[in-house]
Amino acid sequence: MTGRNAWAWGLLLIWVVALPATRRALEASMVAHMLVQIPLLVLAGALLARCIPAKLRRGFEELDAHGVPGMLAAAFASSYWMLPRALDAALSDPLAELAKFWSLPLLVGVPLALSWPRMGPIGRGFVLANAISMIAVVGWLYREAPVRLCSWYLVDQQVLLGNALLALALLAGAGCTLRAFIGPLRRYPPPQAACRMSRST
């Protein structure tokens, strides 16, 4: 997918997600709202980021050492849209819905796509550990809350979302753990080869 194509795919994705029928279908269930619609909007932002002009991208990179400011913006914006109040507002207030449709692509998708590749392994590990633990905590809260947290959704939807978030955190945690202990080691040269390389340089 070229940068120009990605731009078109990003806009097309936002348009499809914003279509009344798609919007109603995805927002009818709490799980689809948080785990399908919101990630699709983030993905649309990531696609849009691929066609940002080189000059603008360089300007962003100058202000985004190690990807920290961009990742902070993505963390704040995504945290807000995990709040029960934000989900309710998106359903009852057209302005909040509009804010969701522009903030998730632009404040989460774009910075994630631009800042993630610029982060070092420690930064990435830190972000992943925090994101996974946040998803687990939010999932646990949705699952165990003694009251209905979202006025616009039934309580069984809330429990279902809690279970889905906990499963997601578990899978992501397992994936990261496997990758940390198995995946990247394969890319490093064996110690003897590394020694030979350092002697020859």
Next chain:
Amino acid sequence: MMLRSALCALLVLCLGSAGLWAGTDGLRAFTSEQARRLAVQRTPRPVPQAVLEDQDGRGFSLDDYRGRKVLVDFVYTRCRSICGALGAAFQRLSHDLPPASDGAMLLTISFDPQADTPAALKRYAQRYHADSKVWRIARPQDEATLAALLRTFEVVVVPDAYGEFQHNAALHLVDEDGRLMRIFAYDQLEQTAEALQR
């Protein structure tokens, strides 16, 4: 470059924190239920001039209670869960209210006016031994009135798969000027009684 990035990160940190602070009313409201309670307390809002019909089939308007405090809750009489707690709360509060013409009133409004006929409202009143001098059970006369009431009080009613409803349950205090001024949880009986008699 590092300094500019650090400043940029600081700016994002400040803006993000301010956004989350504002979006949660200073970290006090993470749900829309908490948010509406704070919003009403901060800015009381006028309630609509709703025409209702009570358990005896008598029509009346919310405006008839200008000059008196009215405690309002929203139920449907078939409800087997949260409405029971609301009914029990009103029953306890009604014991402490003298039946005076200028005293506080309790008003239960059904959001299921099709099913909640005056006969059904009467059964609900009998279940909780409601004295109609201090506690009226009523239903809106039409859908527009119901919609206006639910909108103003920010009560959200969601039908479930079993023909029942899930809804936010609370005690809504309307002041003498006809403004919704406080929303209490149904277990905050002491604070509610105090606010009614103040």
